[in-house]
Amino acid sequence: MTETVLKLSDVAYQWKGSGGFSIEVPRLEANKGETILLLGRSGSGKSTLLSLICGIVLPSSGSIEIAETELTALSRGARDRLRAEYIGVIFQQFNLLPFGSVMDNILLPLRFAPERRKRAGNIANEALRFCSALGLPDGIEHLSAEKLSVGQQQRVAVARALIGYPPLIVADEPTSALDVDSQAGFLDLLFQQIKEHGTSLLMVSHDPRLGEFFDRVINMEDIAKVGRVPA
Numbered sequence: 369m370t371e372t373v374l375k376l377s378d379v380a381y382q383w384k385g386s387g388g389f390s391i392e393v394p395r396l397e398a399n400k401g402e403t404i405l406l407l408g409r410s411g412s413g414k415s416t417l418l419s420l421i422c423g424i425v426l427p428s429s430g431s432i433e434i435a436e437t438e439l440t441a442l443s444r445g446a447r448d449r450l451r452a453e454y455i456g457v458i459f460q461q462f463n464l465l466p467f468g469s470v471m472d473n474i475l476l477p478l479r480f481a482p483e484r485r486k487r488a489g490n491i492a493n494e495a496l497r498f499c500s501a502l503g504l505p506d507g508i509e510h511l512s513a514e515k516l517s518v519g520q521q522q523r524v525a526v527a528r529a530l531i532g533y534p535p536l537i538v539a540d541e542p543t544s545a546l547d548v549d550s551q552a553g554f555l556d557l558l559f560q561q562i563k564e565h566g567t568s569l570l571m572v573s574h575d576p577r578l579g580e581f582f583d584r585v586i587n588m589e590d591i592a593k594v595g596r597v598p599a
């Protein structure tokens with residue numbers, strides 16, 4: 369039987385306030401090991417959908433299951449723990465702690481996720497293994513994140529998302545700052561790592577050219593109905 373890592377049914381959400389953006393997603397699923405590119409124009413609700421999937425905001429109705437756990441039934445603290453255990457997140461701006469070392473940054477999600485920490489084994493060795501697999505230079509683990517180039521920050525963000533092998537990686541336009549060649553190189557590295565571990569990937573972009581790298585391409589307009597709450 370196919371394992372479902374992510375399952376949304378009849379999800380509805382609206383940002384507060386008059387004229388607030390509203391979104392309805394009848395159905396979205398990701399299977400174990402599946403890579404999905406979610407395409408949509410600016411303002412189509414891609415980041416809002418990722419915030420729902422990550423449990424940062426709660427839908428007003430509907431169901432969101434992560435690794436077969438119903439996210440909407442959990443308290444805020446329990447949702448944060450679920451996210452830390454089961455989802456590796458790569459943000460658009462990478463969100464590294466600027467004064468933390470590369471090692472601190474990579475190990476950060478494990479602080480809040482005891483199971484994931486256990487899965488990672490020897491965590492310092494794992495962090496170094498990811499640095500090397502992602503083409504980062506030896507010794508970089510001691511540098512503070514603010515001293516890194518954009519490309520290096522991006523690789524550290526990937527190592528941080530992958531450590532401890534969460535079953536789902538959620539990435540919000542991680543290639544938007546890169547030229548086309550660097551984008552392909554970045555996706556190669558990311559895919560090598562996730563394919564080895566049967567990790568699922570949901571990546572958001574507005575660039576349809578990236579579609580060839582993914583098992584499935586989904587357009588926001590095909591899965592979501594969006595609008596504005598009348599003022």
Ligand SMILES: Nc1ncnc2c1ncn2[C@@H]1O[C@H](COP(=O)(O)OP(=O)(O)OP(=O)(O)O)[C@@H](O)[C@H]1O
Nearest residue numbers: 383384389408409410411412413414415416417574
């Ligand atoms: N924190 C927030 N508070 C209120 N409204 C918000 C908030 N974040 C997003 N929105 C609303 O949701 C709409 C959709 O934004 P969202 O960031 O989800 O789209 P997107 O498809 O990710 O866009 P982009 O490609 O430009 O990042 C926006 O037009 C905005 O009005």
